[in-house]
Amino acid sequence: MRAALEATGLGMRYRRTWALRDCSVTVPPGRVAALAGPNGAGKTTLLQLAVGMLSPTAGEVRIFGAPVREHMERVAFMAQSKPLYPGFRVEEMLRFGRGLNPRWDEASARRRLAELGIPPERKVGRLSGGQRTQVALTVALAKRPDLLVLDEPLADLDPLARDEVMRSLMAAVAETGLTVLLSSHVVSELEGICDWLIVVNGGRVQVSGDIDDLVAGHRLLTGPAGTADALAARLPVISRGGTGRQATLLVRDTGPLPDPRWSARPVNLEEMVLAYLRAPDLAAFPRPALAPAR
Numbered sequence: 001m002r003a004a005l006e007a008t009g010l011g012m013r014y015r016r017t018w019a020l021r022d023c024s025v026t027v028p029p030g031r032v033a034a035l036a037g038p039n040g041a042g043k044t045t046l047l048q049l050a051v052g053m054l055s056p057t058a059g060e061v062r063i064f065g066a067p068v069r070e071h072m073e074r075v076a077f078m079a080q081s082k083p084l085y086p087g088f089r090v091e092e093m094l095r096f097g098r099g100l101n102p103r104w105d106e107a108s109a110r111r112r113l114a115e116l117g118i119p120p121e122r123k124v125g126r127l128s129g130g131q132r133t134q135v136a137l138t139v140a141l142a143k144r145p146d147l148l149v150l151d152e153p154l155a156d157l158d159p160l161a162r163d164e165v166m167r168s169l170m171a172a173v174a175e176t177g178l179t180v181l182l183s184s185h186v187v188s189e190l191e192g193i194c195d196w197l198i199v200v201n202g203g204r205v206q207v208s209g210d211i212d213d214l215v216a217g218h219r220l221l222t223g224p225a226g227t228a229d230a231l232a233a234r235l236p237v238i239s240r241g242g243t244g245r246q247a248t249l250l251v252r253d254t255g256p257l258p259d260p261r262w263s264a265r266p267v268n269l270e271e272m273v274l275a276y277l278r279a280p281d282l283a284a285f286p287r288p289a290l291a292p293a294r
């Protein structure tokens, strides 16, 4: 099956600075993929390259097997700034979208707004942050994309609005089977929603793969601090912690523990992502990294 998105050797340089380098990632069709990473990691750059808004300095992006520019009508993008005109009424935003998009689905956009209780005659500038996000999402979905790319869709929203936006996005995914790629700082909120993960850090891809497989492949070990170095020498350690006599090691390993004084427990998505973000040079470790070596 063709990947919904496939980036190979992707690089983007702004003047002398590489915002993204040697980036190779795949998002299989039908997945809801999370793009995580710290500020300035290159998330927005990767998303803008993915939708053809930027031309790469190196490498290429393919959407459903073809160069992104040949498939622009199959992709919808919601920018971080949620570009809506505050002086426009909601229905004027729809009319605007209708004029620009041959695949536009007016009926489903109207139905969605009605379900959300957003009056079409309301001016965009008078909507709440959550409602504005929902209108921007409605416009993006009305394009009937096969790939929906969202840059920080949850930023600036309170927990209730975040929950509502994610629920309605998931309903759209269930209905249409579209592939979603969304960036977020709030990793804990992506668990149970996203099933694919890409972590970028310092312009490089650090982690890429199926979330269940990734999480199941890592564990948190706890044991006596005095033996931590010896254990760490035998296992692929992603991050180390602990206090006083107790040490913790987050490892990419599920085999039997070589030291009976140590115990293991599963990790959650946030713990795993944080461990990688704390170890940006992971690919320099002697064990294989999850992403191609730098």
Ligand SMILES: Nc1ncnc2c1ncn2[C@@H]1O[C@H](COP(=O)(O)OP(=O)(O)OP(=O)(O)O)[C@@H](O)[C@H]1O
Residues within 6 Å of the ligand: 014, 015, 017, 018, 019, 037, 038, 039, 040, 041, 042, 043, 044, 045, 046
């Ligand atoms: N137009 C530009 N000109 C020069 N440098 C840029 C430009 N856009 C981004 N950069 C730089 O590229 C790097 C990656 O930026 P990018 O916006 O892609 O990161 P990000 O992960 O989306 O960050 P954030 O989470 O803060 O939104 C940063 O160092 C940024 O300063």
